[in-house]
Structure formats: C-alpha cells, structure tokens
Amino acid sequence: MSKSLHGKEVRAVANAAGFRFALVVSRFNSFITDRLLAGALDALKAAGAEAESIEVVSVPGSFEIPLAAKKLAAGGRVDAIIAIGCVLRGETTHFDYVASEVARGVQLAQLDTGIPVIFCVLTCDTLEQAIDRAGLKSGNKGYDAGLAAVEMANLSRKLRSNDASRSGKSAPRGKRR
C-alpha cells in the first residue's frame, strides 16, 4: 500500500453551477476556433453552467486575446476565462511572435488579476494537427479547457475561503475575488 507523502490535498470539484465564465475567441482560423468554442461550451454546460452565466467575446486574431481577457478579468464579473485561438506556422516568423505573445499575455492577464485564464490556443505546424485537436483524433482541446476552467473557478474560490478562515476572517459575502 502506498503511503501519502503530503498532508491535505486541495482539489476542487467540477461543478460549474453558480460560476460565471467568459470565452475570448479569435476569428483567425475560425474553422478551428469555432470547434474549440463548441467543445468548451459543451464542457461548461455538462458541468452545470447556466447559459446566462456564459459570455462569448470575439477578437480578430490570437494576438488580441490577452487584452480582451485582461479587461474581462479586471471587470470582476467572471470567475474564469477561456482563451481560444489557433496559430498555424507559416512561411515566416510571424507565427513565433503571435504564439509567444498570446501565451505571455494570457499568463500575465491571470497573474495580474487573480482570475484564471485557461490557455486554449493551439500552436500547430499544420492544419491537420489543428483539426486533430479540435474534435478528431486527439479529442477536442476546447472541451478540456472547459473542464479546466470549471476546476480553476472552484479552486480559486476554495483557496480564497481557506485564506479567509486561516486569518480568522470570514470570506466577504457575495464577493467573488
């Protein structure tokens, strides 16, 4: 029998009821991003999210995702955000700039605001690789992102209430952040 090497494990349940979500979706390569969006919405609804608690924001390309995500996160109306895009390697180095900036910007948005921003931006060499990840061979990464958003929304709330109880204060009523 294995022996636990740590104390309490903090792991959130996957229940989306009572949480609000925003999805920021790039229209560039919409053939792929539409499918990722559908997968993410399926996961949120399967986890119990209400339709009126889900907001979808469209941006021109992946490069524009971080600003929209940060504004949504800073607005305090959502518990988790899913960033959806698809960057395909072309003939030039443009791919590298867009891919690295969207990853950096999404990470900054969540660290600066404390609201989870799930990274569902495919960075692929070929369209076939992207198709595989948007509903075919490798499943749908949008669905996985939806589940990650639900878990992180729950976990963020749980960690906040743990902090509040350790400091002897009760978590502020109705305040989500």
Ligand code: INI
């Ligand atoms: N945007 C993407 O989301 N994916 C791409 O593959 C892509 N490529 O290859 O150019 C792309 N470019 C547009 C970019 O995201 C911005 O919208 C544009 O540069 C305007 O700021």
